[in-house]
Amino acid sequence: MQHPGSFTDYAERLYAFMEASVLVDGATPASTTRPSPSFEELATQLFSLQIAHNPSYATFCRGRLKGGQVPETWRQIPAMPTAGFKELELSCLPTAQRTHVFHSSGTTQDRPSRHFHSTESLQIYERSLLAWSQPHLAPDSRARATEPRPLILNLTPTAEAVPQSSLVHMLKVLAWHFAPESEHFLGQVDPQGGWSLNVESFLTPVQRNASPTRPVWVLGTAFNFVHLLDNLEALRTRVDLPPGSRVMETGGYKGRSRRLEKEALHTWISEKLGVSRDHILCEYGMSELSSQAYDSVIPCPGTKAASSSRRFRFPPWARALILSPETGLEVGDGEIGLIRIVDLANAFSVMAVQTEDLGRRRGDGFELLGRAEQAEPRGCSLQSTELAQSSQSPGSPPQADHPNSNLR
Amino acid sequence: MNRPLPNYFLADLPPDAVLVPRMVVEACQSLRRNRQQFLATKTTSSIVQLLADLAELWRQPDYPFRQRALREGPAETGFSAATLEAGLDGFFRNLTVENLHTLIQQDLGSLQRLDGFSQSHSEIQERRSAWARGPELIAHVAAGNLPNPALTSLTLGLLTRSAQFMKCARGGTLIPRLFAHSLYEAEPKLAACLEIAHWPGGSESLEEALFSEATLITATGSDETLETLRHRIPKGARLMSHGHRVSFGYITSEALNGLGWKRLVQKAAADVAAWDQQGCLSPHVLYVEPRGAIRPEQFAELLATELQRREEQLPRGGLSVEESAAITSRRAFYEVRAAHSPETRIWCSPQSTAWTVVYETDPLFQPSCLNRFIHVKAVKDPSEALRYAESARGKVSTVGLGVPPEQAASLAQQFARWGVTRLCSLGQMQNPPLTWRHDGRPALGDLVEWTDWEQS
Numbered sequence: 001m002q003h004p005g006s007f008t009d010y011a012e013r014l015y016a017f018m019e020a021s022v023l024v025d026g027a028t029p030a031s032t033t034r035p036s037p038s039f040e041e042l043a044t045q046l047f048s049l050q051i052a053h054n055p056s057y058a059t060f061c062r063g064r065l066k067g068g069q070v071p072e073t074w075r076q077i078p079a080m081p082t083a084g085f086k087e088l089e090l091s092c093l094p095t096a097q098r099t100h101v102f103h104s105s106g107t108t109q110d111r112p113s114r115h116f117h118s119t120e121s122l123q124i125y126e127r128s129l130l131a132w133s134q135p136h137l138a139p140d141s142r143a144r145a146t147e148p149r150p151l152i153l154n155l156t157p158t159a160e161a162v163p164q165s166s167l168v169h170m171l172k173v174l175a176w177h178f179a180p181e182s183e184h185f186l187g188q189v190d191p192q193g194g195w196s197l198n199v200e201s202f203l204t205p206v207q208r209n210a211s212p213t214r215p216v217w218v219l220g221t222a223f224n225f226v227h228l229l230d231n232l233e234a235l236r237t238r239v240d241l242p243p244g245s246r247v248m249e250t251g252g253y254k255g256r257s258r259r260l261e262k263e264a265l266h267t268w269i270s271e272k273l274g275v276s277r278d279h280i281l282c283e284y285g286m287s288e289l290s291s292q293a294y295d296s297v298i299p300c301p302g303t304k305a306a307s308s309s310r311r312f313r314f315p316p317w318a319r320a321l322i323l324s325p326e327t328g329l330e331v332g333d334g335e336i337g338l339i340r341i342v343d344l345a346n347a348f349s350v351m352a353v354q355t356e357d358l359g360r361r362r363g364d365g366f367e368l369l370g371r372a373e374q375a376e377p378r379g380c381s382l383q384s385t386e387l388a389q390s391s392q393s394p395g396s397p398p399q400a401d402h403p404n405s406n407l408r
Numbered sequence: 409m410n411r412p413l414p415n416y417f418l419a420d421l422p423p424d425a426v427l428v429p430r431m432v433v434e435a436c437q438s439l440r441r442n443r444q445q446f447l448a449t450k451t452t453s454s455i456v457q458l459l460a461d462l463a464e465l466w467r468q469p470d471y472p473f474r475q476r477a478l479r480e481g482p483a484e485t486g487f488s489a490a491t492l493e494a495g496l497d498g499f500f501r502n503l504t505v506e507n508l509h510t511l512i513q514q515d516l517g518s519l520q521r522l523d524g525f526s527q528s529h530s531e532i533q534e535r536r537s538a539w540a541r542g543p544e545l546i547a548h549v550a551a552g553n554l555p556n557p558a559l560t561s562l563t564l565g566l567l568t569r570s571a572q573f574m575k576c577a578r579g580g581t582l583i584p585r586l587f588a589h590s591l592y593e594a595e596p597k598l599a600a601c602l603e604i605a606h607w608p609g610g611s612e613s614l615e616e617a618l619f620s621e622a623t624l625i626t627a628t629g630s631d632e633t634l635e636t637l638r639h640r641i642p643k644g645a646r647l648m649s650h651g652h653r654v655s656f657g658y659i660t661s662e663a664l665n666g667l668g669w670k671r672l673v674q675k676a677a678a679d680v681a682a683w684d685q686q687g688c689l690s691p692h693v694l695y696v697e698p699r700g701a702i703r704p705e706q707f708a709e710l711l712a713t714e715l716q717r718r719e720e721q722l723p724r725g726g727l728s729v730e731e732s733a734a735i736t737s738r739r740a741f742y743e744v745r746a747a748h749s750p751e752t753r754i755w756c757s758p759q760s761t762a763w764t765v766v767y768e769t770d771p772l773f774q775p776s777c778l779n780r781f782i783h784v785k786a787v788k789d790p791s792e793a794l795r796y797a798e799s800a801r802g803k804v805s806t807v808g809l810g811v812p813p814e815q816a817a818s819l820a821q822q823f824a825r826w827g828v829t830r831l832c833s834l835g836q837m838q839n840p841p842l843t844w845r846h847d848g849r850p851a852l853g854d855l856v857e858w859t860d861w862e863q864s
Binding site: 056059328356381 | 628
């Protein structure tokens, strides 16, 4: 095998790939002086680096790749199950370089996933985040540079209050980038560790700041929105955000009892905030990853027309495979399987992550069906969830609860 | 026998037929009338003979109802034909005149108890007699797709001369329905005292109609389901409920010395494979003591080989994506552990989720995700096993024992004191006899109401 080079060299090549592959304003790829490597080449290089620097992953791969065989394509790179991020320290970073750690949240008693970051790895994370969020959140902003910057209202607590939330970190980076002077984090952390939201903190900036031309972006988890809308409902009020306003909903209910179907939630958001449904964007990400998928309802330059069903797509440097849980083989178009993601931006952790989320393969994207819930019992045997309360311990596998997209 | 079954029961209606409460009420009323006319006057011996003859027919390879069950069963129940065949044969083999007599004698003290006033030995001396009368109409809310519990319920209800309305679960209608049709062919008047129906869970108005007509309601389900049900039982009706249960196996070091180990591995595999582990009598965990010639880890590996062999002869049924995903995700969890610690090992069927064996030194009781996913755990002695199974206490149905005869009595006592309600040999976990006291309660005895007559 060729010498894999250094992570710095890898990052440079990855940036070249990113620049070459993201279409800006529907035009041709941005011009670059650096030759762009292929996805396959980057995957091969990163796999070698991770095997060399991530001992827990290397041990796992030795079990998967019998007789020391080497993956022939990126599809064969052993994927680490999300459970592995709870059990093991999966990082290429020496302890001294770890400046940040993101934990999965969730309300189950089991250990959280951990994703360690350094300055360099966060830089890759941010490059990936901004490159792919731009065409989805602000598809026309470059064309009209004079357009006022949006007012951004994040429904989560601040990054200072929840430093280990990758979701909040993501929102903070987006706010810095798109509206550095006007980011608001409206949520609080209650004594039980849950996130709450004071509706006044939402209404005040909307009423004070909004002008007819300044769009408002409201970003948060699905449960944040349920909470906000419940409060607006209680006050018997609604707001009419200015034209061009957007909502980004990241899925996830953090184990809360009140859940709404996505369709119903979006209809409600549309009614209460005055944002048309085609300006509601869904995001799918995990604390274990460094790239995010967005659904393609907001027409986005460089992609074909928006489809009517919500279909998630990762950026060109991260690919999702939908695998049959029965055979482990890729499913056909329209079929359901477990989502596996190979994320080239996940440089210092593990690039290939096997989630427990089910998705339906749709062309080059997927429809998210969520965490595989424990199937209805067919016989009369007790289900593990019926004993879950008492048998949870470090010795137990995690119980099915909610989609990974919440676990950030 | 490919033509549709005649329309004798509500379950025979086309799948798009909509049931309304009135239909349920009317069905119950005619069941009661038919019972009064045809069933109430039958003798125990004639019913016993009829059931035994029917069981004999079901065991004939060319019996059309059996053939149909094995042909259509896999699609409806999710079990392979081989699994269904093994399970149904187990049930019908037990349904003999002799076994039915033993059951009546055991639960009611005298063979004639259900026919009128009769006396047991001690009652003769006391100059007492008693009559055990069955409920007029039993409503069964059958759970899941395992046919044997449903067939057992119907059998017991026939013995007590009760009209019976069985509401089957999704995927659980075909076999009770075929059994009812086979009864119709043998004795149409008795089959007219039975109703088989299916409706989607949560159809409260249909259930309300059924419960308002029933004298006794039998139900199996989760604690939560049963608790909800309890509040919906009208005054005057009685609820007999069975909660979900788990089971496990226990194998001593002594049983793994000498030549017996091979049979033990086969028996353990039979228990895991039976009914694809869906029943409450199926093991979730096999506890294995470590001092035998075969160590727990080796036992797990041998079990994996045996499960693979069994898969070839007795394939597991097809699964939903969710069920497969549950297995795949569990496997992934243990695979991560196994890669980093010798205290966990895992064996999986290749290119499928057909079977999985997880070995751990950690003795904590771990409920399985089922469908032939078994935990093998090393454990020092029964006390340690019971300590680590505390979370399941009160919910354990069966312990399958792999022990030499001389150890059996003391082990049985220890498990019984802890609250286990059934002990049997490994390999027999899913084959309870007719006389089995379901979760510690007399199955036939619990159905009846007594009239005592003190003659002195």
